[in-house]
Amino acid sequence: MPRSVSTNRELREKSRERILAAALEVFAEKGYEAASISDVTERAAVSRGLVSYYFTNKQRLAAELLDRWLDGIGGILGLQGSADERLAAIIDGSLMVAAATLPVQRLAITLMMLPATHPIFADVEAEKADRVREMEDAIRSIFAERGAAEPAVEEMLLRATLEGVTVKMAIYPATFPVEAIRRRLHASYSLPEPTAPLPIPSPQVDRLRAK
Template sequence: MARSEEHNRQARERAREALLDAAITLFAERGVAGASIAEITRLAGVAQGLVSYHFGGKDQLISAVIDRWFETVIGISRVEGTPDDALAAIIDGALLATAFAVPLQRAVLAMQLQPATHRLFAESEQRHAAGVTAAEDAVRALFRARGAADPGLEEVMLRSTLEGVFVKSAVFGDTYPLEDARRWVRRLYGLPEPREPLPLSGSPSGMEPRPRASAGG
């Protein structure tokens, strides 16, 4: 009995997600140049031809990985509540995304810095320009509501702080004190201490932090 069109659509979507997940994993481990289409499809458990079917080629697959990162980043700013509650949720959301998307973070960080893929990153940034601007404006509105003298600069510095945490976390893995960093950033903005820790599997909060790249996962 032939499968329904809905089953076929779901199978195609599963294959596309498997390719994206495999690409993210291998790009993070080996860099873009070190991960071949054959290796990506082997890890994904799909035929090589599906890369062309879903993406068109390796550059387009790289772009899809970067697009996934932008979608994640833009989604973090979509929160509700009082300005303080919303700012705390943005901080927590960014750090939680850092913890659970380490391969994606590592892969995209390398793409931002490498000349061979910087162009693809810039093109993805242009595709998501409206969403990025809206996310920035949402955070600036929070700072404005909190009485900040320069909401634009506050947003830039918050983003810089959180991106710095993500870079260090990507380098040091579970030895980076992400929960302690969360509490530090909250205190920086005069926000209340969180009631519960983030659902992390790394080093427990409260220990003297000593990040080590040799132990990073």
Template structure:
């Protein structure tokens, strides 16, 4: 029996999602240059021609991954309340996202750094410029409420610290102490201690913390 137009639409949407998911996984595992369209579509279980149908080619697929990252970044939920409550919520939200979106974080980090894709990242940053300004000003307003002498620098240093945690977790994986980093940030900003740990999928801490790159090694998905 022939599929309905709605079924065809859902099948197309699902194929696009599978391509994006597979691209993120392979970009994270092998880098952008090391992942071919054939490998991406094979992992996704779809026809190779669907990349051109949905995206137009590999560069446009890379752009879609970057845009998805920006959409996720600016779509992170915010916390209402006092400036301290909003700051604590921002720290928790970003660290949670770091813990649960490792393949995407790794893929986009590589795109930020590699000359072949840095241009694409910079162009996406321009497209999302208005949303970035709103987000920056929101954080700067939060620091103004906290009485910061230089809210602009405070915003930049907060972002730099959180991005540093993201990078370290991407490199060192489960050996990087996300929960301890969260509590350290609470202390640095003189926030009340959190009531409990974040629901992160991390092994219990045993003994001294040692950052080791093997902690980030994952078996490739098949």
């Protein structure tokens, strides 16, 4: 009996997701430049033709992964509550996402910074210009409500701070004191002290060391 249209669509989507998951693993293990499409097809256990059907080349695979990363950080657009509550939610949400998706974070950081792949990131960012602008404006509106003299500068500083924290979490996952840093960030913005720790591993403050 022939498969239904919905069944075929579901199978195609599963194949596409398997390829993307394999690409993330391979890029994380070997580095983007050293990884090949053959590595991805072998890890995904699919034919090269199937990979080429969805992604014409390695650059498109990287672009899709970066596209999803940008979508992830755009989740702040749905936040509700007072300016302080939204700011606290951005800080906590960013730390939670970073802790839960460290392989994605490492890859995104690498692709953004490497000269060979920075143009890919720039293209993806340009394609999502409207959504990125909405995210920036959402953060700026929070600081405007809090009475900041320069909301745009505050938005850039917050994003730079959280991205820097994410880099350290990606490099030192076993020794980065997430909870202590979180509470320091809350205090730096005069937010109420969190009533409970985030539900993620967080070592005591000592020294950052790779393990």
